[in-house]
Amino acid sequence: MVGSNQTSSTTAFVLLGLSARPTLEKTFFVLVLLMYLVILLGNGVLVLATILDSRLHMPMYFFLGNLSVLDVCYTTSSVPLILDSFLTPRKAIPFSACAVQMFLSFAMGATECVLLSMMAFDRYVAVCNPLRYPVIMNRAAYVPMAAGSWAAGIMNSVVQTSQAMRLPFCGDNIINHFTCEILAVLKLACADISINVISMAVANVIFLAIPVLFICVSYVFILATILRIPSAEGRKKAFSTCSAHLTVVVVFYGTILFMYGKPKSKDPLGADKQELSDKLISLFYGVVTPMLNPIIYSLRNKDVKAAVRNLMAQKHVTA
Secondary structure (H helix, E strand, O other): OOOOOOOOOOOEEEEOOOOOOHHHHHHHHHHHHHHHHHHHHHHHHHHHHHHHOHHHOOHHHHHHHHHHHHHHHHHHHHHHHHHHHHHOOOEEEEHHHHHHHHHHHHHHHHHHHHHHHHHHHHHHHHHHOHHHHHHHOOHHHHHHHHHHHHHHHHHHHHHHHHHHHOOOOOOOOEEOOOOOOHHHHHOOOOOOOHHHHHHHHHHHHHHHHHHHHHHHHHHHHHHHHHHOOOOHHHHHHHHHHHHHHHHHHHHHHHHHHHHHOOOOOOOOOOOHHHHHHHHHHHHHHHHHHHHHHHHHHHHHOHHHHHHHHHHHHHHHHHO
16 A cells, blocks of 8 residues: 555546547547537427426426536536547546546536436426415425435545545556546546545435435326326326336436445456447447437427527528
8 A cells, every 4th residue: 555645646637539440530520519519409409398488497407407507517527538538549638627526517417316316306206296386385495305316416526536546646547438437547546545435425315216216216206196187188297297207217317326336346357348339339328418418309399499499480580
């Protein structure tokens, strides 16, 4: 174990990305660039629609606007770096820039975990207590719920990032990843990382296990309420108010649980295929999921579809 008074001698990290597979880099550059443009366009339109269309001035769409902002911030913190790594093999990134990128991506990811559970509570109240919905989910309730999600995610990121970047990195500075992903960075530390492992395990419980449990319980009550509705049309209408959120939850948590379910990554020697798989899973989580969110809500929510059409029509007229 390295002494506690040792400081890091590393001033920059080197991101490998897909430099070991150069034939894939140009293909992934085009794919990721196109998906990033879709993310900016889709989530940008959703944010504008939730602000400009009075029909969307409701808690559910307020949360949706926050989700879109999160997706834009998360991808912007990492995608430009990923694209640059495809063009520049063995991309060097300063220590401070690595810390900032890690902080932003960790903060946005943790915030989204909490925000999705807040959205589940909103759907629970809407379906199970529709008459009391305006009273329970008033502005004094849903604004602090969203703000609390942001605060919790940022505080968690401060803890995790500060603990990781205080470690001494006195040897290898090559990160076998697209970005400064925390598990990949921790592998380079020349000190005991048990505190980091424990801290990440606690964070996994708080930001993964508890929100997933909360969402599952909410949907158990929602499903029980829907099944008690006598008419098929009523059941269909009630479920349609939750289907978009449920789809986003399955995609988001399914990927993140698979990627971060274990607090410590174990890489057997020579496991090149496993490393490539981990990178592509991370890429899926970081790019594909934010791209799907606005598409899912636009396809499965009539109010959002109408608001987006009106917004597009207004821009057509003014143009």
